[in-house]
Amino acid sequence: xxxxxxxxxxxxxxxxxxxxxxxxxxxxxxxxxxxxxxxxxxxxxxxxxxxxxxxxxxxxxxxxxxxxxxxxxxxxxxxxxxxxxxxxxxxxxxxxxxxxxxxxxxxxxxxxxxxxxxxxxxxxxxxxxxxxxxxxxxxxxxxxxxxxxxxxxxxxxxxxxxxxxxxxxxxxxxxxxxxxxxxxxxxxxxxxxxxxxxxxxxxxxxxxxxxxxxxxxxxxxxxxxxxxxxxxxxxxxxxxxxxxxxxxxxxxxxxxxxxxxxxxxxxxxxxxxxxxxxxxxxxxxxxxxxxxxxxxxxxxxxxxxxxxxxxxxxxxxxxxxxxxxxxxxxxxxxxxxxxxxxxxxxxxxxxxxxxxxxxxxxxxxxxxxxxxxxxxxxxxxxxxxxxxxxxxxxxxxxxxxxxxxxxxxxxxxxxxxxxxxxxxxxxxxxxxxxxxxxxxxxxxxxxxxxxxxxxxxxxxxxxxxxxxxxxxxxxxxxxxxxxxxxxxxxxxxxxxxxxxxxxxxxxxxxxxxxxxxxxxxxxxxxxxxxxxxxxxxxxxxxxxxxxxxxxxxxxxxxx
Numbered sequence: 322x323x324x325x326x327x328x329x330x331x332x333x334x335x336x337x338x339x340x341x342x343x344x345x346x347x348x349x350x351x352x353x354x355x356x357x358x359x360x361x362x363x364x365x366x367x368x369x370x371x372x373x374x375x376x377x378x379x380x381x382x383x384x385x386x387x388x389x390x391x392x393x394x395x396x397x398x399x400x401x402x403x404x405x406x407x408x409x410x411x412x413x414x415x416x417x418x419x420x421x422x423x424x425x426x427x428x429x430x431x432x433x434x435x436x437x438x439x440x441x442x443x444x445x446x447x448x449x450x451x452x453x454x455x456x457x458x459x460x461x462x463x464x465x466x467x468x469x470x471x472x473x474x475x476x477x478x479x480x481x482x483x484x485x486x487x488x489x490x491x492x493x494x495x496x497x498x499x500x501x502x503x504x505x506x507x508x509x510x511x512x513x514x515x516x517x518x519x520x521x522x523x524x525x526x527x528x529x530x531x532x533x534x535x536x537x538x539x540x541x542x543x544x545x546x547x548x549x550x551x552x553x554x555x556x557x558x559x560x561x562x563x564x565x566x567x568x569x570x571x572x573x574x575x576x577x578x579x580x581x582x583x584x585x586x587x588x589x590x591x592x593x594x595x596x597x598x599x600x601x602x603x604x605x606x607x608x609x610x611x612x613x614x615x616x617x618x619x620x621x622x623x624x625x626x627x628x629x630x631x632x633x634x635x636x637x638x639x640x641x642x643x644x645x646x647x648x649x650x651x652x653x654x655x656x657x658x659x660x661x662x663x664x665x666x667x668x669x670x671x672x673x674x675x676x677x678x679x680x681x682x683x684x685x686x687x688x689x690x691x692x693x694x695x696x697x698x699x700x701x702x703x704x705x706x707x708x709x710x711x712x713x714x715x716x717x718x719x720x721x722x723x724x725x726x727x728x729x730x731x732x733x734x735x736x737x738x739x740x741x742x743x744x745x746x747x748x749x750x751x752x753x754x755x756x757x758x759x760x761x762x763x764x765x766x767x768x769x770x771x772x773x774x775x776x777x778x779x780x781x782x783x784x785x786x787x788x789x790x791x792x793x794x795x796x797x798x799x800x801x802x803x804x805x806x807x808x809x810x811x812x813x814x815x816x817x818x819x820x821x822x823x824x825x826x827x828x829x830x831x832x833x834x835x836x837x838x839x840x841x842x843x844x845x846x847x848x849x850x851x852x853x854x855x856x857x858x859x860x861x862x863x864x865x866x867x868x869x870x871x872x873x874x875x876x877x878x879x880x
Contacts, residue, residue, distance in 0.1 A: 329555035333548055334705050340548040342705045347732045348514060350752030353706045354732045355544045361511045361536040363432040365593055372595050378421045379599040379616060385421050392502040397429035399504035405460050405481055409434035414458040416440035416467035419600050422485045423578045424588060426462045431517045434509045438519045439579040442467060443862045450474035451528055456519055513537040519739050520581055520679050531739030532679045541733040542682030543589045548704055549687050568617040568644045571597040575604050575623045577862050581683045587622050606630040610640040617644040624650050624864035629659050632666040642667055649673030657697035658795045664694055676700035680754055684733045686768040699767040707731040711762055721764055724771060727756040778807035778815050785817055785846050793841040799827035802858045804866040808850050818850035820871045822858050
């Protein structure tokens with residue numbers, strides 16, 4: 322008989338367990354922490370040294386063992402300290418696509434007490450120049466395209482460049498000349514609350530902000546994901562004696578490493594758990610299906626649109642996806658239609674969803690399997706290290722079931738924004754982080770995200786939550802992608818607009834969509850404006866739709 326949620330939490334997080342939760346002070350605030358968590362990321366990476374020749378990274382036709390990765394980590398750490406003079410607190414930036422060298426660079430940087438600065442590989446030269454000027458890294462580690470875009474900015478700030486997988490231009494060093502295995506990792510002292518990472522927020526409005534996490538924060542996020550998996554296992558029924566053995570854990574990396582999802586719950590979880598990580602240079606649904614079959618992938622973590630791409634691929638049935646046990650991710654609420662389709666499409670794979678942010682190291686409420694199918698519009702429940710409150714516009718907690726802004730507290734939160742005390746004070750209040758998301762919590766503790774506060778559409782005094790409208794639209798079998806946004810209106814303030822991309826060979830018009838939605842959502846929520854796109858909708862590097870761009874294009878076309 323499966324355990325209840327409460328029984329599983331008591332078993333996994335209770336006294337004497339590996340994920341025992343205790344009270345501690347974190348950055349001057351009382352907090353719940355994992356008692357047995359490693360003190361620093363350097364300590365966490367130490368476990369990889371015991372894995373030897375087991376395969377860690379797979380990239381194209383390359384296979385890197387744990388021992389090989391750690392030898393490169395040690396060599397780069399030695400070069401950072403003794404060749405480039407990096408000391409504790411210095412910033413070292415990474416700007417490249419998903420390569421094994423990204424993983425090595427991150428581990429080496431934080432292991433010598435420096436701060437790893439993740440730069441968006443899709444940024445233009447101007448955007449990279451802003452971040453380099455903001456973080457002022459001592460060293461930039463970059464691939465060919467990012468080197469060419471960053472040379473001027475690095476020269477202006479006296480940032481040294483290490484070029485990866487290319488012939489370095491004048492003034493830059495080649496990775497293979499810098500990283501010489503057999504060097505020892507320098508001995509440095511690092512404290513749990515020392516800064517470890519800067520990840521830049523997506524910057525959909527204005528310049529991005531550098532979210533700063535401590536070693537404790539990142540470790541807490543990684544431990545949180547591991548504890549969540551343990552709770553899930555504790556709740557599951559014991560396998561039948563006739564059940565075939567499952568494949569060894571193997572993750573597929575389908576999101577960028579510079580994004581918090583790729584870095585913490587995927588890459589870092591593999592480092593900590595000793596799992597195989599199969600890396601994709603960029604998202605390609607057919608390539609992903611090939612890798613799932615070839616490498617016997619057990620876990621896929623991305624954004625809901627990627628799961629949608631998989632199950633809707635014309636080639637889906639051509640591949641063996643039976644190894645998959647968990648299919649999902651986070652970044653946005655998943656349409657209920659997708660939850661059901663994932664549950665039906667994969668022989669052994671259960672749908673999974675997590676709600677986290679850059680500011681929470683991707684960790685937050687989560688659920689999967691039967692809970693997710695039973696509560697498809699929820700994003701799950703939290704483990705004891707995290708506290709959640711729903712607050713009104715005056716920052717006061719509201720009653721159970723009422724809507725408001727979601728606030729977080731836990732050891733996994735960022736300590737603030739780099740060089741932005743104003744933004745830090747606005748976002749973090751007495752140890753609590755205001756998410757900017759609108760949601761509610763039910764009596765069982767399930768969290769529901771209604772929408773981003775800034776994306777909520779205010780139509781004639783009525784709040785319209787885009788996620789709710791999108792969920793109804795996705796139930797139409799012709800719809801492949803849909804993004805809802807507010808369109809300025811002189812009378813109502815805003816009207817509901819949507820851009821829709823249809824499945825290949827399907828037909829749908831505005832009247833047909835509205836007729837389909839009429840019995841599902843209130844009339845004031847049904848889009849007045851409907852645009853049909855001839856190509857997939859634009860997304861940012863994290864896989865989220867660029868709603869502002871879609872809205873602005875629509876408004877421009879009307880005028």
